Structures are given as C-alpha cells and as structure tokens.
Amino acid sequence: MPHAQHAVPPADNDIDAWAPDSWRTRRALQLPQYPDLAALAAVQDELRALPPLVTSWxxxxxxxxxxxxxxxxxxxLQGGDCAETFAECNSSVISNRLKVLLQMSLVLVHGLKLPVVRVGRFAGQYAKPRSADTETIGDTTLPSYRGDMVNAPEFTAAARTPDPRRMVKAHARSAMTMNFVRALIDGGFADLHHPEYWDLGWVGQAPLAHEYQRMVGAIGDAVRFMETLTGSQVHNINRVDFYTSHEALLLPYEEAQTRQVPRQHGWFNLGTHYPWIGMRTAAMDGAHVEYFRGIRNPVAIKIGPSVAPDQLLRLVDVLNPDDEPGKLAFIHRMGATAIADKLPPLLEAIRREGRRVLWVCDPMHGNTEATANGYKTRRFDNIRGELEQAFDVHAAAGTRLGGVHLELTGENVTECLGGARELTELDLQRDYRSTVDPRLNYEQALEIAMLIVRKRGEIAAD
Structure with missing residues (x-):
C-alpha cells in the first residue's frame, strides 16, 4: 500500500543532490569551533586516505x-560506554565490555529462543553532545568537554581547545578496538562450548551469578547433547557476528569516512556499521539529518517526549523514502514517568502509515538525575520501569519492541543506583569513573537481560 508523503521539500528526497559534504549547507548543532580551519581540512584529507574501519558487506x-x-x-542488543576515552583503549577494558555483551546475549538467546543482533557502542564513540557550549568554574569560562575526539576533560585552555588531530587518534583507537574484538571472536572467544570463559572475575559472588551459571550449564549440556546425537561438532557456535555503532555527531569526521565502494551504488560510512543521530541533532532541516539521508548504512534516531507524530513521519520520509527493510530504527528514550503518555501516539502514527521501522528502547537517557552530593546518576528502578512499560505499550499498540540500547560497562563501577546489590548514593563515590553519563555495571546489565526475557515471556503468554 503506498504511503503518504508529509510535506517534505522535494530537495530532501533528491538523492542526486546529495554529497558527503552537503550537510554544510544546513544548520549544524553540537559541533566544536576549531580555531584553525586549514588544520581541520588537512586532517580530513588524512582520514580519507586511511583504510576503512568496516566493510560494505x-x-x-x-x-x-x-x-x-x-x-x-x-x-x-546494543550497548557499551556512554563515551569511550583514549586511556581506556586497552585489552582489559575491551574484553570485559565484550564479555558483558556476550553474556547478555547468551541470556537473551536462551530465554527468547531468538538469534540476537550484537552491536557495541564502541570503536568510535569518542564524541558527546553537551547541553552548553561552554563551562564556567569561578571566573574562568572554557569550551565544554565534547569527548576525546574533540578535546580533553581537564579544565585548562590548552586541554579544552578543540584539536582536529584528535580525530586521527580516535580513528587509530577505533581500529585497534575493532582489530582486538575481531581477533577475540575469530579466535573462539565467543565459543558456546565454553561460555564460562566469559566470566568476569569480580562478580563471582554476585547475587545473579548462580542463575547465570545454571543457564550456562544448561546451554553447555544442550550443545554436547546435539554433538553426541549427530556424531559431529555443531558448527557456527564458535563465533558470532559483532557490529559497531556510535553517535555520528562530529560531521567533519563522518564526512571523511564516507566512501563509494566498487560494484555498489551510493555511499557508505565506513567508519562504523550503525551510526545514529542523538535527540539534540535530529532537526528535520539540520545538518545531521541531511548527512544521514545519503548514506546506505542502517541508521537510527533517538526520539524523546517532545517529538510529535508528524515530525516522526517526516523523518521516515527523508531517511527511508523507499521503505527499505532494516534501514531505519527509532530509539525511544522517554523516561519512566513519560513513556506511557508520549510513546503511544508515535507508535500509532507509524502503524497507521504502514511504515517499516525498528523500535528500540533506550531506558537510560530519560532517567538521568543529579544527587545531593553532586553525582549524575540513574536509578535502576526507573530504568527497569521504563523498559517494562515499553513492552506493555508496544503490545497494546500492536507494534513490536525489537531491541534495547544501553549504556553499560564491564568494569566494577558504582554509577547507577539500585540493582541487585542495591547501590546507594554513598556507593557512588566508591567507584564512579564515567566522564559523561552513568553506566550500568555488569550485575545491573545482566539483570536487565533477565528482565527482558521475563517480560517478553509475559507478553507472549497474554
């Protein structure tokens, strides 16, 4: 059934008028002010000559x-750090992050009886949007810290001045991260014969450890049973597909990663598999939407409680005019107190028009708050509440929640309140490491995976 168009200017649908730098004709939010534009252009040329980080296939x-x-x-399952740092590009941090995502995917595969699409928020998540362009401490005002790809967090003029050379460092560290992840997976790190290898040492006594170990044992028994029955090894369980994603915020960097590929039409962003646009830069007439409409990667848009149905439909018309399967996702991040009211009209608008989008829940970003002692945090009860409501709202609307988007880490951090160990505000000062947003630790992330399984089971049983 043909879908209606929603007052989109003709030029927005003219892909022939698009180029990797056509975003420069639009208003660009959340971009740093580089003091030396010639140096910026030279860095872009250098990036264009470097090998791509991912492939079109x-x-x-x-x-x-x-x-x-x-x-x-x-x-x-899409998850990882709120913002990567250059200092944490090391084997321990990367392998622990991968372990958490593998363990969560194991829980989901076992409980949902479905294959899981594993996407990491890493190998490029080095830039972050900020609520203000500057930060003032005392009598000094400096540019805000926008992630290691742009500047440094130390509050000095030298550290906070945007430096385009940092884009080259970010590309190198993204390549190192991807190389290590690929080597781990190709070497059998994700082998279902040995999921016990994915354990993180510090969680041996975690409240959920016993339930997880029981699940691991059941999967191991099932694999061995199948191999005994068939008399041969079960194939394709010694490795998994793993993809990268990041917020494509810093458009000069993304432009330099955008290339044409032999025997393929169009343009691909070869700096990541799965770029997304954050809520602050999703304006229809903005530079980020203009850039995204021309690339062949699957793309996602974060949407919050202020988004109207007509606005959502116009985004669909511009970013996926041909209704291509798998092309467009909406990651809703409404907050636990707003999702029941704000999400249903959006679901109804897309359902009514018969458009194909992937609905994903980000239960993190709408539930951020500050504590009395100055920490930015999120309450696990609110994260869990928004996710549970998301399943219920989609079920009532006749739509499907097809994924989750989480900020998490494999480190033993204390950044989000609550969870299995009931972390309190006093616990935040014990091991709060994030430079931007609070993340789920291993236990809390695993609890979310088990919640998804339980909630999907309830929805299916109704």
Missing part, C-alpha cells in the same frame, strides 16, 4: 539482521 549483513528484528525473528 558487513553493513549490508547488519541491515538484513535488523530487518529480521523488525519482523520479530531477531532481537537487537
């Missing part, structure tokens, strides 16, 4: 898996 494979998630035959 990996991107196309992910798009097909996301199309499956739209139809309910897969489930998307």
């Amino acid at each position: 990996e991107i196309q494979s992910l798009k097909q898996q996301l199309a499956d998630a739209q139809e309910g035959s897969r489930f998307l």
